[in-house]
Amino acid sequence: MTKSNNGPFTHHERLRYSYLLKNLAYLNGQQASEFNYLQSKLDAYEAERSYGRYQEQREDDYQAAWRQPYDNRRESYREPDYENVHQLTDEGLPIYREEAPQSRPERKKVPKKGRPISKTASKPSPQPAKKKRPKKKRRLKKVVKLVLSCLSLGVVFLVLAMAYQFYKGTDLSAAGNNGKSYQPALVETFNGKDTRDGVNILILGSDQRVSQESTDARTDSIMVINVGNKEGKIKMVSFMRDTLVNIKGASESEYSQDLKLNSAFNIGEQNNHQGAELIRETLKRNFDIDIKYYAMVDFETFATGIDTLFPNGVEINAKFSTVDGKKVSSVKVPDDLRMDKNGHVPNQTIKIGEQNMDGRTLLNYARFRKDDEGDYGRTKRQQQVIQAMMKQVKNPLSLFKGPEALGKVYSLTSTNMSMTEMLDLGLSNAGSFKNGISSQTIPSDGDWVDNYDLYGGQGIEIDFDSYQAKLKKLGFR
Numbered sequence: 001m002t003k004s005n006n007g008p009f010t011h012h013e014r015l016r017y018s019y020l021l022k023n024l025a026y027l028n029g030q031q032a033s034e035f036n037y038l039q040s041k042l043d044a045y046e047a048e049r050s051y052g053r054y055q056e057q058r059e060d061d062y063q064a065a066w067r068q069p070y071d072n073r074r075e076s077y078r079e080p081d082y083e084n085v086h087q088l089t090d091e092g093l094p095i096y097r098e099e100a101p102q103s104r105p106e107r108k109k110v111p112k113k114g115r116p117i118s119k120t121a122s123k124p125s126p127q128p129a130k131k132k133r134p135k136k137k138r139r140l141k142k143v144v145k146l147v148l149s150c151l152s153l154g155v156v157f158l159v160l161a162m163a164y165q166f167y168k169g170t171d172l173s174a175a176g177n178n179g180k181s182y183q184p185a186l187v188e189t190f191n192g193k194d195t196r197d198g199v200n201i202l203i204l205g206s207d208q209r210v211s212q213e214s215t216d217a218r219t220d221s222i223m224v225i226n227v228g229n230k231e232g233k234i235k236m237v238s239f240m241r242d243t244l245v246n247i248k249g250a251s252e253s254e255y256s257q258d259l260k261l262n263s264a265f266n267i268g269e270q271n272n273h274q275g276a277e278l279i280r281e282t283l284k285r286n287f288d289i290d291i292k293y294y295a296m297v298d299f300e301t302f303a304t305g306i307d308t309l310f311p312n313g314v315e316i317n318a319k320f321s322t323v324d325g326k327k328v329s330s331v332k333v334p335d336d337l338r339m340d341k342n343g344h345v346p347n348q349t350i351k352i353g354e355q356n357m358d359g360r361t362l363l364n365y366a367r368f369r370k371d372d373e374g375d376y377g378r379t380k381r382q383q384q385v386i387q388a389m390m391k392q393v394k395n396p397l398s399l400f401k402g403p404e405a406l407g408k409v410y411s412l413t414s415t416n417m418s419m420t421e422m423l424d425l426g427l428s429n430a431g432s433f434k435n436g437i438s439s440q441t442i443p444s445d446g447d448w449v450d451n452y453d454l455y456g457g458q459g460i461e462i463d464f465d466s467y468q469a470k471l472k473k474l475g476f477r
Contacts, residue, residue: 264278276414306363315354316356
Protein backbone atom coordinates (compact mmCIF):
# COMPACT_ATOMS: atom_id res chain seq x y z
CA MET A 1 0.00 0.00 0.00
CA THR A 2 1.24 3.47 -0.90
CA LYS A 3 1.46 6.33 1.51
CA SER A 4 -0.71 9.37 1.21
CA ASN A 5 0.67 12.85 0.80
CA ASN A 6 -1.70 14.05 3.53
CA GLY A 7 0.15 12.74 6.58
CA PRO A 8 2.06 9.80 8.01
CA PHE A 9 -0.68 7.29 7.18
CA THR A 10 -0.90 4.97 4.23
CA HIS A 11 -4.18 4.98 2.37
CA HIS A 12 -5.30 1.96 4.35
CA GLU A 13 -4.20 3.51 7.71
CA ARG A 14 -5.99 6.77 6.99
CA LEU A 15 -9.25 4.93 6.24
CA ARG A 16 -8.79 2.74 9.29
CA TYR A 17 -8.08 5.78 11.55
CA SER A 18 -11.19 7.57 10.27
CA TYR A 19 -13.33 4.50 10.90
CA LEU A 20 -11.99 3.96 14.45
CA LEU A 21 -12.36 7.66 15.36
CA LYS A 22 -16.02 7.70 14.29
CA ASN A 23 -16.71 4.59 16.35
CA LEU A 24 -14.50 5.42 19.34
CA ALA A 25 -17.26 4.78 21.89
CA TYR A 26 -17.75 1.22 20.66
CA LEU A 27 -14.19 -0.11 20.20
CA ASN A 28 -13.15 -3.41 21.66
CA GLY A 29 -9.79 -3.95 23.29
CA GLN A 30 -7.81 -4.73 20.14
CA GLN A 31 -9.44 -1.95 18.13
CA ALA A 32 -8.64 0.53 20.92
CA SER A 33 -5.01 -0.63 20.86
CA GLU A 34 -4.89 -0.10 17.11
CA PHE A 35 -6.39 3.38 17.51
CA ASN A 36 -3.71 4.14 20.13
CA TYR A 37 -1.03 3.22 17.65
CA LEU A 38 -2.47 5.32 14.81
CA GLN A 39 -3.12 8.30 17.10
CA SER A 40 0.40 8.13 18.48
CA LYS A 41 1.76 7.97 14.94
CA LEU A 42 -0.24 11.03 13.96
CA ASP A 43 0.85 12.93 17.08
CA ALA A 44 4.48 12.08 16.43
CA TYR A 45 4.20 13.17 12.82
CA GLU A 46 2.70 16.55 13.74
CA ALA A 47 5.34 17.13 16.41
CA GLU A 48 8.26 16.23 14.17
CA ARG A 49 6.94 18.20 11.24
CA SER A 50 7.18 21.42 13.25
CA TYR A 51 10.93 20.85 13.71
CA GLY A 52 11.68 19.58 10.18
CA ARG A 53 13.01 16.22 11.29
CA TYR A 54 10.12 13.97 10.41
CA GLN A 55 11.85 11.94 7.66
CA GLU A 56 15.01 11.21 9.69
CA GLN A 57 13.30 10.25 12.95
CA ARG A 58 10.21 8.54 11.47
CA GLU A 59 11.26 4.97 12.12
CA ASP A 60 12.53 5.64 15.67
CA ASP A 61 9.35 7.50 16.67
CA TYR A 62 7.26 4.73 15.17
CA GLN A 63 8.92 2.20 17.48
CA ALA A 64 8.69 4.48 20.56
CA ALA A 65 4.99 5.18 20.03
CA TRP A 66 4.35 1.46 19.45
CA ARG A 67 5.88 0.52 22.84
CA GLN A 68 3.86 3.07 24.89
CA PRO A 69 0.04 2.70 24.99
CA TYR A 70 -2.27 5.68 24.58
CA ASP A 71 -2.74 7.33 27.98
CA ASN A 72 -6.54 7.22 27.82
CA ARG A 73 -6.64 3.43 27.51
CA ARG A 74 -5.87 0.44 29.79
CA GLU A 75 -2.25 -0.50 30.15
CA SER A 76 -3.15 -4.10 29.27
CA TYR A 77 -4.02 -3.23 25.65
CA ARG A 78 -1.68 -5.04 23.27
CA GLU A 79 -0.23 -4.22 19.84
CA PRO A 80 -2.37 -4.89 16.77
CA ASP A 81 -1.81 -8.44 15.63
CA TYR A 82 -1.25 -7.94 11.90
CA GLU A 83 -0.20 -11.56 11.45
CA ASN A 84 -3.72 -12.70 12.34
CA VAL A 85 -5.33 -10.65 9.56
CA HIS A 86 -7.09 -13.23 7.36
CA GLN A 87 -9.90 -11.28 5.73
CA LEU A 88 -10.51 -7.85 4.17
CA THR A 89 -13.68 -5.82 3.89
CA ASP A 90 -15.03 -4.67 0.51
CA GLU A 91 -13.28 -1.34 1.11
CA GLY A 92 -9.96 -3.12 1.66
CA LEU A 93 -9.88 -2.70 5.47
CA PRO A 94 -8.52 -5.59 7.57
CA ILE A 95 -10.81 -7.56 9.85
CA TYR A 96 -9.18 -8.79 13.08
CA ARG A 97 -10.13 -11.81 15.08
CA GLU A 98 -11.70 -10.80 18.41
CA GLU A 99 -9.55 -11.66 21.41
CA ALA A 100 -11.01 -13.12 24.54
CA PRO A 101 -10.44 -10.62 27.37
CA GLN A 102 -7.80 -11.71 29.85
CA SER A 103 -9.41 -9.70 32.62
CA ARG A 104 -12.42 -7.46 32.88
CA PRO A 105 -11.18 -3.99 31.92
CA GLU A 106 -12.11 -0.99 34.03
CA ARG A 107 -14.81 0.99 32.26
CA LYS A 108 -13.74 4.38 31.06
CA LYS A 109 -15.97 7.39 30.57
CA VAL A 110 -16.34 8.01 26.83
CA PRO A 111 -18.38 10.62 24.99
CA LYS A 112 -21.90 9.65 24.03
CA LYS A 113 -22.77 8.81 20.46
CA GLY A 114 -23.32 11.83 18.27
CA ARG A 115 -21.16 14.21 20.40
CA PRO A 116 -18.20 15.74 18.51
CA ILE A 117 -14.83 14.58 19.67
CA SER A 118 -11.75 16.76 19.53
CA LYS A 119 -8.22 15.56 19.71
CA THR A 120 -7.79 17.09 23.13
CA ALA A 121 -10.99 15.44 24.33
CA SER A 122 -9.67 12.07 23.26
CA LYS A 123 -6.81 12.38 25.74
CA PRO A 124 -8.22 13.52 29.10
CA SER A 125 -5.76 13.81 31.97
CA PRO A 126 -5.85 10.86 34.36
CA GLN A 127 -7.63 11.45 37.73
CA PRO A 128 -6.31 9.95 40.97
CA ALA A 129 -8.40 7.08 42.22
CA LYS A 130 -10.61 7.91 45.22
CA LYS A 131 -10.24 5.85 48.34
CA LYS A 132 -13.39 3.93 49.12
CA ARG A 133 -14.59 3.95 52.69
CA PRO A 134 -15.30 0.61 54.27
CA LYS A 135 -18.94 -0.29 53.90
CA LYS A 136 -19.28 -1.24 57.57
CA LYS A 137 -18.21 2.23 58.74
CA ARG A 138 -20.55 3.93 56.31
CA ARG A 139 -23.44 1.72 57.42
CA LEU A 140 -22.66 2.42 61.09
CA LYS A 141 -22.64 6.15 60.42
CA LYS A 142 -26.01 5.93 58.69
CA VAL A 143 -27.44 3.93 61.59
CA VAL A 144 -26.15 6.49 64.13
CA LYS A 145 -27.67 9.36 62.12
CA LEU A 146 -30.96 7.50 61.91
CA VAL A 147 -31.01 6.83 65.67
CA LEU A 148 -30.19 10.47 66.50
CA SER A 149 -32.91 11.66 64.14
CA CYS A 150 -35.43 9.34 65.78
CA LEU A 151 -34.37 10.49 69.25
CA SER A 152 -34.67 14.15 68.26
CA LEU A 153 -38.14 13.54 66.84
CA GLY A 154 -39.05 11.60 69.95
CA VAL A 155 -38.00 14.47 72.22
CA VAL A 156 -39.97 16.96 70.11
CA PHE A 157 -43.10 14.79 70.21
CA LEU A 158 -42.65 14.25 73.97
CA VAL A 159 -42.39 17.98 74.64
CA LEU A 160 -45.41 18.69 72.43
CA ALA A 161 -47.42 15.98 74.14
CA MET A 162 -46.49 17.31 77.58
CA ALA A 163 -47.33 20.86 76.51
CA TYR A 164 -50.70 19.64 75.27
CA GLN A 165 -51.37 17.82 78.54
CA PHE A 166 -50.27 20.88 80.52
CA TYR A 167 -52.62 23.25 78.71
CA LYS A 168 -55.36 20.65 78.85
CA GLY A 169 -55.00 20.78 82.63
CA THR A 170 -55.65 24.51 82.62
CA ASP A 171 -59.28 23.69 81.77
CA LEU A 172 -60.94 23.99 85.14
CA SER A 173 -64.41 22.87 84.09
CA ALA A 174 -63.96 19.73 86.22
CA ALA A 175 -64.90 19.96 89.88
CA GLY A 176 -62.24 20.31 92.58
CA ASN A 177 -61.68 18.13 95.63
CA ASN A 178 -64.64 19.66 97.46
CA GLY A 179 -67.06 19.32 94.54
CA LYS A 180 -66.86 22.96 93.46
CA SER A 181 -65.97 24.27 90.03
CA TYR A 182 -63.39 27.03 89.91
CA GLN A 183 -62.33 29.77 87.55
CA PRO A 184 -58.61 30.31 86.84
CA ALA A 185 -56.84 32.45 89.40
CA LEU A 186 -56.56 36.12 88.59
CA VAL A 187 -53.16 37.51 87.68
CA GLU A 188 -53.05 40.51 89.95
CA THR A 189 -51.38 43.84 89.32
CA PHE A 190 -47.82 43.53 90.58
CA ASN A 191 -45.19 46.20 89.97
CA GLY A 192 -42.19 43.99 90.59
CA LYS A 193 -38.74 45.52 91.06
CA ASP A 194 -35.30 44.03 90.38
CA THR A 195 -33.00 43.43 93.32
CA ARG A 196 -29.28 44.11 93.61
CA ASP A 197 -28.36 40.45 94.07
CA GLY A 198 -30.47 37.62 92.71
CA VAL A 199 -34.25 37.53 92.33
CA ASN A 200 -36.75 37.97 95.16
CA ILE A 201 -40.05 36.04 94.95
CA LEU A 202 -42.98 36.71 97.27
CA ILE A 203 -44.82 33.54 98.35
CA LEU A 204 -48.32 33.96 99.78
CA GLY A 205 -50.72 31.35 101.14
CA SER A 206 -54.40 32.31 101.02
CA ASP A 207 -57.38 30.71 102.73
CA GLN A 208 -59.57 31.37 99.68
CA ARG A 209 -59.35 31.05 95.94
CA VAL A 210 -57.84 34.15 94.36
CA SER A 211 -60.79 34.89 92.08
CA GLN A 212 -63.62 37.33 91.68
CA GLU A 213 -65.03 36.39 95.12
CA SER A 214 -61.74 36.63 97.03
CA THR A 215 -62.17 40.09 98.58
CA ASP A 216 -62.40 38.51 102.04
CA ALA A 217 -59.28 36.36 101.51
CA ARG A 218 -56.64 36.26 104.23
CA THR A 219 -53.07 35.06 104.27
CA ASP A 220 -51.22 33.35 107.11
CA SER A 221 -48.03 32.71 105.09
CA ILE A 222 -45.84 35.61 103.95
CA MET A 223 -42.40 34.58 102.71
CA VAL A 224 -39.73 35.96 100.38
CA ILE A 225 -37.33 33.59 98.61
CA ASN A 226 -34.09 34.82 97.02
CA VAL A 227 -32.49 32.78 94.19
CA GLY A 228 -29.68 33.40 91.71
CA ASN A 229 -27.53 35.33 94.19
CA LYS A 230 -23.73 35.62 94.18
CA GLU A 231 -23.40 33.05 96.97
CA GLY A 232 -25.21 30.46 94.86
CA LYS A 233 -27.57 29.63 97.75
CA ILE A 234 -31.31 29.65 98.24
CA LYS A 235 -32.32 32.13 100.90
CA MET A 236 -35.70 32.60 102.50
CA VAL A 237 -37.15 34.94 105.06
CA SER A 238 -40.57 34.58 106.71
CA PHE A 239 -42.50 37.53 108.10
CA MET A 240 -44.85 36.89 110.99
CA ARG A 241 -48.32 37.95 109.97
CA ASP A 242 -49.07 39.79 113.26
CA THR A 243 -46.08 42.15 112.88
CA LEU A 244 -47.33 45.74 113.28
CA VAL A 245 -46.39 47.79 110.21
CA ASN A 246 -47.27 51.04 108.46
CA ILE A 247 -49.63 50.53 105.51
CA LYS A 248 -49.87 53.44 103.11
CA GLY A 249 -53.36 54.89 102.98
CA ALA A 250 -54.63 52.70 105.83
CA SER A 251 -52.48 53.50 108.90
CA GLU A 252 -53.49 56.40 111.14
CA SER A 253 -50.43 58.42 110.10
CA GLU A 254 -47.59 58.17 107.61
CA TYR A 255 -45.16 56.88 110.23
CA SER A 256 -47.29 54.87 112.67
CA GLN A 257 -46.88 51.07 112.80
CA ASP A 258 -50.43 50.28 113.80
CA LEU A 259 -51.73 47.56 111.44
CA LYS A 260 -50.88 43.87 111.13
CA LEU A 261 -48.84 42.87 108.10
CA ASN A 262 -51.44 40.43 106.79
CA SER A 263 -54.03 43.24 106.87
CA ALA A 264 -52.26 44.67 103.82
CA PHE A 265 -53.31 41.62 101.81
CA ASN A 266 -56.98 41.87 102.79
CA ILE A 267 -57.08 45.63 102.20
CA GLY A 268 -55.43 45.23 98.81
CA GLU A 269 -57.83 42.47 97.74
CA GLN A 270 -60.75 44.74 98.49
CA ASN A 271 -59.14 47.40 96.28
CA ASN A 272 -59.62 45.70 92.91
CA HIS A 273 -57.60 42.58 93.81
CA GLN A 274 -54.26 44.17 94.65
CA GLY A 275 -53.44 42.12 97.74
CA ALA A 276 -50.04 40.90 96.53
CA GLU A 277 -49.10 44.39 95.33
CA LEU A 278 -49.98 46.04 98.65
CA ILE A 279 -47.95 43.39 100.51
CA ARG A 280 -45.01 44.21 98.19
CA GLU A 281 -45.36 47.95 98.84
CA THR A 282 -45.67 47.40 102.60
CA LEU A 283 -42.54 45.23 102.76
CA LYS A 284 -40.63 47.86 100.79
CA ARG A 285 -41.99 50.66 102.99
CA ASN A 286 -41.12 48.96 106.31
CA PHE A 287 -38.18 46.64 105.49
CA ASP A 288 -36.69 48.31 102.39
CA ILE A 289 -36.62 45.20 100.19
CA ASP A 290 -37.59 44.91 96.51
CA ILE A 291 -39.52 41.97 95.05
CA LYS A 292 -39.70 40.90 91.39
CA TYR A 293 -42.32 38.13 91.31
CA TYR A 294 -45.15 36.79 93.41
CA ALA A 295 -46.95 33.42 93.63
CA MET A 296 -50.12 32.90 95.65
CA VAL A 297 -51.86 29.58 96.27
CA ASP A 298 -54.90 28.54 98.24
CA PHE A 299 -55.16 25.46 100.44
CA GLU A 300 -56.61 23.11 97.85
CA THR A 301 -54.13 24.15 95.15
CA PHE A 302 -51.23 23.59 97.56
CA ALA A 303 -52.40 20.06 98.41
CA THR A 304 -52.96 19.20 94.72
CA GLY A 305 -49.51 20.50 93.78
CA ILE A 306 -47.81 18.43 96.49
CA ASP A 307 -49.58 15.23 95.45
CA THR A 308 -48.68 15.91 91.81
CA LEU A 309 -44.98 16.58 92.33
CA PHE A 310 -44.50 14.03 95.12
CA PRO A 311 -46.74 10.98 94.55
CA ASN A 312 -45.01 9.22 97.45
CA GLY A 313 -45.30 12.22 99.74
CA VAL A 314 -42.76 14.70 101.12
CA GLU A 315 -40.21 13.34 103.57
CA ILE A 316 -40.19 15.54 106.68
CA ASN A 317 -39.37 15.36 110.39
CA ALA A 318 -42.51 16.62 112.12
CA LYS A 319 -41.80 18.83 115.14
CA PHE A 320 -44.07 20.54 117.66
CA SER A 321 -43.40 22.59 120.75
CA THR A 322 -44.98 21.85 124.10
CA VAL A 323 -48.73 22.17 124.47
CA ASP A 324 -49.78 23.84 127.72
CA GLY A 325 -46.24 23.30 128.95
CA LYS A 326 -46.27 19.54 128.31
CA LYS A 327 -44.30 17.52 125.78
CA VAL A 328 -46.40 15.69 123.25
CA SER A 329 -45.85 12.77 120.87
CA SER A 330 -48.67 13.82 118.54
CA VAL A 331 -51.13 16.66 118.05
CA LYS A 332 -54.60 17.05 116.59
CA VAL A 333 -54.63 19.66 113.83
CA PRO A 334 -57.63 21.15 111.98
CA ASP A 335 -58.29 19.37 108.68
CA ASP A 336 -59.69 22.28 106.65
CA LEU A 337 -60.03 20.40 103.36
CA ARG A 338 -62.40 17.91 105.05
CA MET A 339 -64.86 20.58 106.22
CA ASP A 340 -68.45 19.38 105.78
CA LYS A 341 -71.43 21.25 104.38
CA ASN A 342 -72.33 22.57 107.83
CA GLY A 343 -68.93 24.21 108.23
CA HIS A 344 -67.66 21.66 110.73
CA VAL A 345 -63.89 21.07 110.47
CA PRO A 346 -62.65 17.65 111.68
CA ASN A 347 -59.21 17.05 113.18
CA GLN A 348 -56.28 15.03 111.88
CA THR A 349 -53.69 13.46 114.17
CA ILE A 350 -50.06 14.04 113.21
CA LYS A 351 -47.29 12.23 115.06
CA ILE A 352 -43.88 13.71 115.83
CA GLY A 353 -40.92 12.28 113.87
CA GLU A 354 -39.78 11.25 110.39
CA GLN A 355 -42.57 10.49 107.94
CA ASN A 356 -43.85 11.05 104.42
CA MET A 357 -46.74 13.52 104.24
CA ASP A 358 -49.23 13.86 101.41
CA GLY A 359 -50.47 17.28 100.35
CA ARG A 360 -53.39 17.48 102.78
CA THR A 361 -51.30 16.43 105.80
CA LEU A 362 -48.47 18.76 104.86
CA LEU A 363 -50.91 21.67 104.61
CA ASN A 364 -52.41 20.93 108.04
CA TYR A 365 -48.94 20.59 109.56
CA ALA A 366 -47.79 23.93 108.13
CA ARG A 367 -50.89 25.80 109.32
CA PHE A 368 -50.99 24.51 112.91
CA ARG A 369 -50.26 27.18 115.57
CA LYS A 370 -51.83 25.95 118.80
CA ASP A 371 -48.69 24.72 120.50
CA ASP A 372 -46.87 26.97 122.95
CA GLU A 373 -44.86 28.71 120.19
CA GLY A 374 -48.03 30.00 118.55
CA ASP A 375 -47.57 31.95 115.32
CA TYR A 376 -43.77 31.78 115.59
CA GLY A 377 -43.95 27.97 115.63
CA ARG A 378 -46.24 28.01 112.60
CA THR A 379 -43.77 30.24 110.72
CA LYS A 380 -40.94 27.80 111.49
CA ARG A 381 -43.00 24.85 110.23
CA GLN A 382 -43.83 26.72 107.03
CA GLN A 383 -40.12 27.25 106.39
CA GLN A 384 -39.46 23.60 107.19
CA VAL A 385 -42.09 22.52 104.65
CA ILE A 386 -40.62 24.74 101.90
CA GLN A 387 -37.10 23.48 102.63
CA ALA A 388 -38.24 19.84 102.55
CA MET A 389 -39.93 20.42 99.19
CA MET A 390 -36.86 22.16 97.73
CA LYS A 391 -34.51 19.42 98.88
CA GLN A 392 -36.73 16.80 97.29
CA VAL A 393 -37.01 18.72 94.01
CA LYS A 394 -33.26 18.76 93.29
CA ASN A 395 -33.94 18.09 89.62
CA PRO A 396 -36.15 20.84 88.09
CA LEU A 397 -37.19 18.35 85.38
CA SER A 398 -39.43 16.73 88.00
CA LEU A 399 -41.73 19.67 87.27
CA PHE A 400 -42.72 17.67 84.18
CA LYS A 401 -44.35 14.98 86.30
CA GLY A 402 -48.07 14.84 85.63
CA PRO A 403 -48.22 17.76 83.17
CA GLU A 404 -52.03 17.78 83.13
CA ALA A 405 -52.24 18.09 86.92
CA LEU A 406 -49.50 20.71 86.87
CA GLY A 407 -51.50 22.66 84.32
CA LYS A 408 -54.35 22.71 86.80
CA VAL A 409 -52.07 23.83 89.64
CA TYR A 410 -50.59 26.57 87.48
CA SER A 411 -54.05 27.78 86.46
CA LEU A 412 -55.16 27.88 90.11
CA THR A 413 -52.05 29.78 91.16
CA SER A 414 -52.11 33.56 91.01
CA THR A 415 -48.69 34.67 89.77
CA ASN A 416 -47.04 37.16 87.43
CA MET A 417 -44.51 34.52 86.33
CA SER A 418 -45.02 32.73 83.05
CA MET A 419 -44.37 28.99 82.91
CA THR A 420 -41.24 29.76 80.86
CA GLU A 421 -39.94 32.08 83.57
CA MET A 422 -40.68 29.48 86.24
CA LEU A 423 -38.73 26.80 84.37
CA ASP A 424 -35.90 29.22 83.61
CA LEU A 425 -35.53 30.13 87.28
CA GLY A 426 -35.66 26.46 88.25
CA LEU A 427 -33.15 25.24 85.67
CA SER A 428 -30.72 28.14 86.07
CA ASN A 429 -30.65 27.69 89.86
CA ALA A 430 -30.69 23.89 89.97
CA GLY A 431 -27.21 23.82 91.47
CA SER A 432 -28.23 26.11 94.34
CA PHE A 433 -29.75 23.21 96.29
CA LYS A 434 -26.36 21.60 96.93
CA ASN A 435 -25.08 24.86 98.44
CA GLY A 436 -27.71 24.76 101.16
CA ILE A 437 -30.79 26.75 102.10
CA SER A 438 -30.54 29.57 104.61
CA SER A 439 -33.63 30.81 106.46
CA GLN A 440 -34.53 33.71 108.68
CA THR A 441 -37.71 34.58 110.57
CA ILE A 442 -38.69 38.19 111.24
CA PRO A 443 -38.88 38.83 114.07
CA SER A 444 -36.66 36.25 115.75
CA ASP A 445 -38.09 34.24 118.64
CA GLY A 446 -38.98 36.62 121.48
CA ASP A 447 -37.46 39.66 119.77
CA TRP A 448 -40.65 41.70 119.93
CA VAL A 449 -42.97 43.58 122.25
CA ASP A 450 -46.67 42.76 122.48
CA ASN A 451 -48.91 45.63 121.42
CA TYR A 452 -52.28 46.33 119.82
CA ASP A 453 -53.21 47.40 116.33
CA LEU A 454 -55.46 50.27 115.29
CA TYR A 455 -58.57 48.13 115.79
CA GLY A 456 -57.61 46.67 119.16
CA GLY A 457 -56.27 43.35 117.86
CA GLN A 458 -53.13 41.91 119.46
CA GLY A 459 -49.94 42.30 117.45
CA ILE A 460 -46.16 42.43 117.91
CA GLU A 461 -43.93 45.48 117.73
CA ILE A 462 -40.33 45.18 116.40
CA ASP A 463 -37.21 47.29 115.74
CA PHE A 464 -37.34 47.99 111.99
CA ASP A 465 -33.88 49.58 111.78
CA SER A 466 -32.32 46.40 113.15
CA TYR A 467 -34.15 44.11 110.72
CA GLN A 468 -33.49 46.34 107.73
CA ALA A 469 -29.77 45.98 108.49
CA LYS A 470 -30.15 42.18 108.81
CA LEU A 471 -31.98 41.91 105.49
CA LYS A 472 -29.31 43.98 103.79
CA LYS A 473 -26.60 41.72 105.18
CA LEU A 474 -28.49 38.62 104.06
CA GLY A 475 -28.72 40.02 100.51
CA PHE A 476 -32.45 40.71 100.18
CA ARG A 477 -32.04 44.38 99.19
